[in-house]
Amino acid sequence: xxxxxxxxxxxxxxxxxxxxxxxxxxxxxxxxxxxxxxxxxxxxxxxxxxxxxxxxxxxxxxxxxxxxxxxxxxxxxxxxxxxxxxxxxxxxxxxxxxxxxxxxxxxxxxxxxxxxxxxxxxxxxxxxxxxxxxxxxxxxxxxxxxxxxxxxxxxxxxxxxxxxxxxxxxxxxxxxxxxxxxxxxxxxxxxxxxxxxxxxxxxxxxxxxxxxxxxxxxxxxxxxxxxxxxxxxxxxxxxxxxxxxxxxxxxxxxxxxxxxxxxxxxxxxxxxxxxxxxxxxxxxxxxxxxxxxxxxxxxxxxxxxxxxxxxxxxxxxxxxxxxxxxxxxxxxxxxxxxxxxxxxxxxxxxxxxxxxxxxxxxxxxxxxxxxxxxxxxxxxxxxxxxxxxxxxxxxxxxxxxxxxxxxxxxxxxxxxxxxxxxxxxxxxxxxxxxxxxxxxxxxxxxxxxxxxxxxxxxxxxxxxxxxxxxxxxxxxxxxxxxxxxxxxxxxxxxxxxxxxxxxxxxxxxxxxxxxxxxxxxxxxxxxxxxxxxxxxxxxxxxxxxxxxxxxxxxxxxxxxxxxxxxxxxxxxxxxxxxxxxxxxxxxxxxxxxxxxxxxxxxxxxxxxxxxxxxxxxxxxxxxxxxxxxxxxxxxxxxxxxxxxxxxxxxxxxxxxxxxxxxxxxxxxxxxxxxxxxxxxxxxxxxxxxxxxxxxxxxxxxxxxxxxxxxxxxx
Numbered sequence: 243x244x245x246x247x248x249x250x251x252x253x254x255x256x257x258x259x260x261x262x263x264x265x266x267x268x269x270x271x272x273x274x275x276x277x278x279x280x281x282x283x284x285x286x287x288x289x290x291x292x293x294x295x296x297x298x299x300x301x302x303x304x305x306x307x308x309x310x311x312x313x314x315x316x317x318x319x320x321x322x323x324x325x326x327x328x329x330x331x332x333x334x335x336x337x338x339x340x341x342x343x344x345x346x347x348x349x350x351x352x353x354x355x356x357x358x359x360x361x362x363x364x365x366x367x368x369x370x371x372x373x374x375x376x377x378x379x380x381x382x383x384x385x386x387x388x389x390x391x392x393x394x395x396x397x398x399x400x401x402x403x404x405x406x407x408x409x410x411x412x413x414x415x416x417x418x419x420x421x422x423x424x425x426x427x428x429x430x431x432x433x434x435x436x437x438x439x440x441x442x443x444x445x446x447x448x449x450x451x452x453x454x455x456x457x458x459x460x461x462x463x464x465x466x467x468x469x470x471x472x473x474x475x476x477x478x479x480x481x482x483x484x485x486x487x488x489x490x491x492x493x494x495x496x497x498x499x500x501x502x503x504x505x506x507x508x509x510x511x512x513x514x515x516x517x518x519x520x521x522x523x524x525x526x527x528x529x530x531x532x533x534x535x536x537x538x539x540x541x542x543x544x545x546x547x548x549x550x551x552x553x554x555x556x557x558x559x560x561x562x563x564x565x566x567x568x569x570x571x572x573x574x575x576x577x578x579x580x581x582x583x584x585x586x587x588x589x590x591x592x593x594x595x596x597x598x599x600x601x602x603x604x605x606x607x608x609x610x611x612x613x614x615x616x617x618x619x620x621x622x623x624x625x626x627x628x629x630x631x632x633x634x635x636x637x638x639x640x641x642x643x644x645x646x647x648x649x650x651x652x653x654x655x656x657x658x659x660x661x662x663x664x665x666x667x668x669x670x671x672x673x674x675x676x677x678x679x680x681x682x683x684x685x686x687x688x689x690x691x692x693x694x695x696x697x698x699x700x701x702x703x704x705x706x707x708x709x710x711x712x713x714x715x716x717x718x719x720x721x722x723x724x725x726x727x728x729x730x731x732x733x734x735x736x737x738x739x740x741x742x743x744x745x746x747x748x749x750x751x752x753x754x755x756x757x758x759x760x761x762x763x764x765x766x767x768x769x770x771x772x773x774x775x776x777x778x779x780x781x782x783x784x785x786x787x788x789x790x791x792x793x794x795x796x797x798x799x800x801x802x803x804x805x806x807x808x809x810x811x812x813x814x815x816x817x818x819x820x821x822x823x824x825x826x827x828x829x830x831x832x833x834x835x836x837x838x839x840x841x842x843x844x845x846x847x848x849x850x851x852x853x854x855x856x857x858x859x860x861x862x863x864x865x866x867x868x869x870x871x872x873x874x875x876x877x878x879x880x881x882x883x884x885x886x887x888x889x890x891x892x893x894x895x896x897x898x899x900x901x902x903x904x905x906x907x908x909x910x911x912x913x914x915x916x917x918x919x920x921x922x923x924x925x926x927x928x929x930x931x932x933x934x935x936x937x938x939x940x941x942x943x944x945x946x947x948x949x950x951x952x953x954x955x956x
Contacts, residue, residue, distance in 0.1 A: 243567045243651065248317050248640035249394055251660030251671075256822070257678065258638055258656055259321070261587065265635050266318045266327065268594035273311050273632050274330065276621050282307055283337060289354035290340025296356040300623050302363045303377040303427070305350055308334060309384035310629035316388070316395035317636035328396065335392070335401045338385075342404055346411035348385065349378050369415065369423045373463040373470070379425040379453075382408055386433030387633075390440050402440070409437050413445045417452055424461035425453055426468055428486050431493025432560070435500065451497045454490070454506075467534055475505040480517035480537045484529030484549070485626075487537065488557035495564035507568065514565060516540070518577060519712035524767060524781050525788050525854055525867065526577070526585030527601055529554045532611075541772040545604035545868060547611070552589030552598060552627040555581050556634045563641060566653070570646070572742025573711040575653045576703040578641065580710070582654075583678055583786040588855040590631050591618050592821050597628045598858075603867040605858075606801075607793065617862050643671065649696040651743070655683045655758075667693045669750070678785045679815060679824045681760030692751040698743040701725055704786065705760045706738070714770050718780065718807060723761030730755055760785070764811045764826060769868075778875035779868040780805055782826060784813065788854045789826055793863030795850035801877035803849050804831040805869045819852075820859060826851040833878035843881060844873050 253259045277283050281298045285305065288295045315331050318324070342348045347368065351361050365371030372378050389405035392398065412430075415421050425431070431450040438446035458464070458473040465471060467482045469490050480487055491510050498506035520540040522528060527550025530538035535551055559581050566574035589598045596618035602611050610616050613624075621628060643660055644651040650662055650669060655677040662669045670688040677683060687697065703709060707720035727734045727744060736744045746756065765783045769776035782789040782805070791800040810829045819825065830849040835842045857865045870876035 243570055243644050243646040245563070245567065245640060246643035246645055246660055246662050247394070248320055248637050250662065251639050251642065251658060252321055253639045253642075253656055253658035255657035256676065259658075260821075262318065262321050262636050262638065264594040265314065265632060266322055266324060269590065269628070269635075270311060270315060270318065270327070270632050272595050272620075273307070273625075273628055276625065276628075277307055277311065280304075283334070285350035285354055286334075286337040286341040289350040290337060290342075292337070292340055295354075296359075297351050297354040297361060301377075302349075302351040302361055302375070303380055303626075305348075305381045306377075306384040307625050307629040308338070309381070309388040310626075310633040312401070313384075313388040313391040314629075314632035314634070314636050316391040317633070317640075320395055321636060321639065331392065331396075332400070335404070338401065339404050342407065346407035346409075348404070348408050349381055351376075352378075369421055372423045373426045373461060373468070375426065377427055379412075379430040380427040382412065383425075383429035383431070383433035386430070386437050390433075390436040391633075393440065405437060406441060409434065409443075409446055409449075413449055417445060417449045422456055422460040422462065424456035424463065424470060426463070427483075428469075428490040428493060432489060432496060435493065435496040438500075447497070447500055450493060451501065451503075454494060454497060457490075467536065475509045477509055478512045478516065480513050480521055480528070482537065483535050484537055484554040485535065485551060485557050488528070488554060488561045492557065492560040492564055495561065495568065499564065499568050510561075510565070514561075515712070518710065519714055520772075522577075522710065522714055523548060523550055523585070523603060524709070524715055524769070525550065525588070525601065525603060526558065526581035527555055527603075528558055532600070541770065541774075543769075543773050544775050545866070546602055546606065546609060548600070548602045548604075550585060550601040550603075552586065552601060553630045555585035555589070555601070556630050559586065559634070559641070567644065570651075570741055572653075572700045573703065575700055576708075576711060576742075579654065579702060579786045580788070582638065582641075584788045584854050586631075586634070588857070589627055590635075592856060592859045596620055597622070597631070599624075599627050603790075603854075605863075605865045607863045617858055642673075648694070649698055651698045651700070652685065653700050655760075664695055665693075667691050667695075669695070678787055679822075681758075681762040681785065683758040683760070685756040685758075687750050687754040687756065688752045689750050692749055694747075694749045697746045697750070697756065699727075699746065699756070699758065700743055701738050702760070702786065703742070704765065704783065706742075707765075709765065709767055709783065714773070715767050715781075716770075718766040718768050720765065721763070723763055725761065726757075726759040728757040731757075762813075764813065766805075766807065776868050778871055780807075780871050781868050782811070782828075782851055784824065784826070787824075788867065789851040790854040790857050790865050790867045791849060791851050791869060792857050792860075792865045794860045795825075795852065798863060799832070799879055800864045800866045800869075802832045802834065802879045803847070803866075803869055804833060804844070804873055804876050805849065805871065806831065807871060820856040823853050823856055831873070833873045833876045834881040835878035836881045842873065842878050 282304045285297050287293045312331055315327050319327055341350055351364050355364060363375035365376050369378055386405050389401040393402040431453055434446045434450040454474050457470040461470055463470045468486055469482050494506045494510050521537050529535055529549045529551055530543055532549050535549055559578050562574040562577045588601045598618050599613050600611055613622055642654045642656050645662055655675050657673050657675050660671045668690045672686040675683040705725055707717050709715045727736050738744055762785050767781040767783055791803055805828050812827045813824050815824050828849040830847055831844050832847040833842055833844050854867055
């Protein structure tokens with residue numbers, strides 16, 4: 243099966259199109275500014291002799307941020323043409339070309355390194371430390387991916403010629419020269435296959451396989467962390483660093499597809515089943531451990547400390563897309579869609595300028611899960627996730643359709659237009675839909691000449707009461723809701739084949755119209771009993787969207803919430819909330835506890851859930867994807883009787899040795915007593931001197947250890 247690439251269609255919906263445009267208008271400029279200001283661009287200029295100085299950034303793979311941004315810029319100008327962006331690409335490519343050594347070597351950490359004082363990860367000679375930390379081949383891989391994207395988008399060979407010169411050097415040193423330093427961080431394998439497809443040079447495909455076959459055999463490393471502990475064809479479980487793993491599995495899929503190597507295919511099919519059936523988060527995330535950014539043991543899926551790196555979610559899409567192209571099974575797109583709408587886009591703020599490195603499924607507002615913070619950051623020293631989002635998001639139009647001989651696959655439901663060459667005919671497809679918020683989809687089919695072919699319509703697993711392949715997650719009390727299909731206005735009886743598709747086979751002609759109506763029920767998802775972390779809990783879904791409860795909608799707390807199995811749930815579209823979302827309103831409960839009597843109370847409360855991807859856009863606080871089904875699994879908040887006293891005095895920032903407003907605000911004590919129906923003596927007899935004063939910091943957090951005296955600070 244062949245993909246219908248990003249270059250053959252455009253998206254114009256209200257979900258992905260604004261996201262792609264925001265990457266061009268906000269994210270890419272921010273990323274470029276960071277690459278200039280942090281010295282990443284200067285590394286190339288120094289290596290090329292354009293400015294004096296030595297390599298000066300933090301990591302040996304910092305070159306790849308430029309390559310990834312260039313790849314994203316290339317995809318972006320397909321959706322939204324931008325001459326200024328193309329000019330910026332030309333400038334960066336000029337710097338890259340100047341930095342390349344005469345024989346094709348391109349690695350600024352060495353070329354621009356200070357003699358005798360190289361970066362600690364740079365080996366004494368080329369390639370020798372790549373299995374460990376140098377990342378030379380990792381840099382090459384991202385160069386190739388960017389070069390192919392740029393060439394296809396613009397028709398210019400400037401970056402492609404640089405990449406060819408570099409890839410030829412790799413062929414000379416490794417394939418011909420026999421070096422056995424396997425790539426420490428995989429991606430060069432994927433990049434080489436893309437280069438092979440563009441240039442037709444078989445040596446590139448052979449080298450990709452050569453690199454893979456070094457692992458666990460002739461290669462120098464033997465670590466599970468980098469999947470080099472045993473030969474790749476003998477691996478059966480997803481282990482080690484999650485990003486490296488899915489990049490390797492993607493490279494194996496590429497090689498298997500082009501060489502028909504059954505041992506590769508059997509290995510990645512086995513690994514895929516382990517990953518999806520036992521190590522997969524409901525949000526699409528993979529990689530449970532912060533330690534090593536790695537997969538954990540089977541069914542070990544913590545929520546608050548889940549890693550779920552943004553890059554891993556992107557790599558997971560790459561892997562599953564390749565498996566789909568080989569097998570034609572919709573189950574791989576069930577994984578892709580879940581990642582796209584949840585685990586990938588949660589990595590970036592709705593404003594497009596702040597980023598998550600990990601993507602936890604729970605936050606208490608205190609644990610510093612995101613590289614030293616508890617909220618999205620503007621950038622990272624290791625900036626792989628922001629630059630990866632730059633390149634990936636703009637490529638989403640390339641995942642909507644696929645084709646094979648006389649068949650067109652409709653895999654994602656996204657409003658837009660595509661033109662697909664099928665045999666000697668060209669088929670124009672136009673989708674009209676408000677997916678993922680609504681389930682109605684219209685597909686206008688316009689062949690340039692009437693012709694016979696199959697149109698395969700993917701029926702998402704969630705529309706068949708199956709959240710994911712396998713039994714890791716299932717829907718509670720799922721009820722059958724049929725997908726409605728119409729062809730030219732007439733309801734059609736259909737079957738879903740064993741690959742998950744409705745197949746419409748006919749002579750198509752201009753004016754044909756297909757209409758689908760997917761049931762947009764709210765599903766309650768429960769985890770396999772082996773996932774101890776999710777015992778007694780439920781997750782909510784609607785369509786492809788996974789939901790979470792966040793502090794801002796639930797009076798500051800979510801862990802005390804209870805969503806019982808019979809609680810009613812309603813939906814509402816809120817166009818002005820979080821750039822436009824469908825939120826869930828649950829007639830749920832909350833729990834509170836009295837520490838004196840050790841009693842837990844349950845009371846009715848309307849709870850609100852928002853799409854998981856939209857959390858942490860309104861400040862820091864609690865968030866949870868998995869909610870208690872009964873009070874026993876909730877975390878009760880302390881029971882209190884509260885008097886709210888509204889103060890109208892506006893405090894000012896001052897210089898009185900404080901970094902928060904310090905204006906003293908006095909309350910009318912008698913008014914408080916009157917509101918309580920008590921006298922001062924009654925208050926004192928009940929509380930004595932047990933009165934806590936607090937200061938509210940600029941972040942909004944209350945500091946109860948403040949030394950402020952009565953009546954305290956704001």
